[in-house]
Amino acid sequence: MRNIVCLTAAAYLISAGGFLARGQDRLIAASLRQKFVMTQITADRTDIVKEGTALTLRKGGLLMSSITDAIPCNNTYKNGKISQGLLSACKLVSVSTEGADTDRRVAQADEKMWIVAMNAEKNGFNFLLYSEPYNNVRYYAWLKISFEKHEVPTMEGVMSQFNEVLAIQAAGSPAETPVATETASQGATDTGPFLGLYANREETGQLQLNPDHTFSIKSTTGAADVGRFAVTTGTLVLYFKNDAGTIMAFNACGSNLCMHEEMVWTRQVVDTLQLPSTYVSSQSPEDKLQLNKDKSFSLQQAGQVYQGTFVMNGPNLEFSVNGSPDKIVTTLQGNSITDGNGLAWVRK
Numbered sequence: 001m002r003n004i005v006c007l008t009a010a011a012y013l014i015s016a017g018g019f020l021a022r023g024q025d026r027l028i029a030a031s032l033r034q035k036f037v038m039t040q041i042t043a044d045r046t047d048i049v050k051e052g053t054a055l056t057l058r059k060g061g062l063l064m065s066s067i068t069d070a071i072p073c074n075n076t077y078k079n080g081k082i083s084q085g086l087l088s089a090c091k092l093v094s095v096s097t098e099g100a101d102t103d104r105r106v107a108q109a110d111e112k113m114w115i116v117a118m119n120a121e122k123n124g125f126n127f128l129l130y131s132e133p134y135n136n137v138r139y140y141a142w143l144k145i146s147f148e149k150h151e152v153p154t155m156e157g158v159m160s161q162f163n164e165v166l167a168i169q170a171a172g173s174p175a176e177t178p179v180a181t182e183t184a185s186q187g188a189t190d191t192g193p194f195l196g197l198y199a200n201r202e203e204t205g206q207l208q209l210n211p212d213h214t215f216s217i218k219s220t221t222g223a224a225d226v227g228r229f230a231v232t233t234g235t236l237v238l239y240f241k242n243d244a245g246t247i248m249a250f251n252a253c254g255s256n257l258c259m260h261e262e263m264v265w266t267r268q269v270v271d272t273l274q275l276p277s278t279y280v281s282s283q284s285p286e287d288k289l290q291l292n293k294d295k296s297f298s299l300q301q302a303g304q305v306y307q308g309t310f311v312m313n314g315p316n317l318e319f320s321v322n323g324s325p326d327k328i329v330t331t332l333q334g335n336s337i338t339d340g341n342g343l344a345w346v347r348k
Helices: 023-035 155-165
Strands: 048-050 054-057 062-066 073-078 081-083 104-107 112-121 124-131 139-146 166-170 196-200 205-209 214-219 224-232 235-240 247-253 256-259 262-267 277-281 288-291 296-301 304-313 316-321 327-333 336-338 344-347
Touching (some): 023 155, 112 247
Antiparallel strands (some): 054 166, 235 247, 277 344, 296 304, 304 316, 316 327, 327 336, 336 344
């Protein structure tokens, strides 16, 4: 915190990337959300609440999970074929093309599909597809439109591959995001284990799940998304409050949240801040930081005294110095505060 008054908030921005993607990927993801209307389904995944863009599968071989399965199968479309990983868990069970009393089925060409969620990840764009009922059972699966490593994707390139495997049949109309508690009446489970603060893999965003079933996603750029969530059969479903009616689903992996069997959000352990408290610089013991119960602070540093206010934001302490428009972000870790230079201030 030695340069606390001269550092700007920009110095603490880790990257400009958002939750779904970075750079060009993020722009394409935004364009895809404008092009496709997400279909809204019930929290137990048994039926459609509001139909969005309808699609027709052009290529056979899409391996799908029954909606009773907490984790949908993963598929990749590349070089004109739909495939699954060699050791995919979905391939280690018997499958059927009829869907009768099975947890898996292989979708064939000309079957109708809907998109219920989508996201961008490294080397591809993922679409969560939802089927018509077969013997009164619906199925769902992830399909990744893949591109080569280090390739800079374009919207035209992504749509070219998309159109090879899926045809747009009809488009629905954007609708307001359903209230999670209304769609979660069937199969809903306790949200308690999911509540709390999470950070994404790139540490460029935070997800907060609140007891009132609301959530917020904030990035280091200041961008934010909000909505409501439900938990059913061990799956966390986020209903975004946006024009596209975005829906995203995650599964618990330990105390963290996963998508496509990969960890996406890591639960954050928020340390308790004791007030009042005094912290001493590990580098210069004469430098002291006093935190008061009224959320004011006083900093003695290099013979100067600075005052202002602070707020707790997840694991971060954000300081505002009187007379300065800048916000200084530090991290609370147990009995110490780590400043932007990586120096520790230890509680006395």
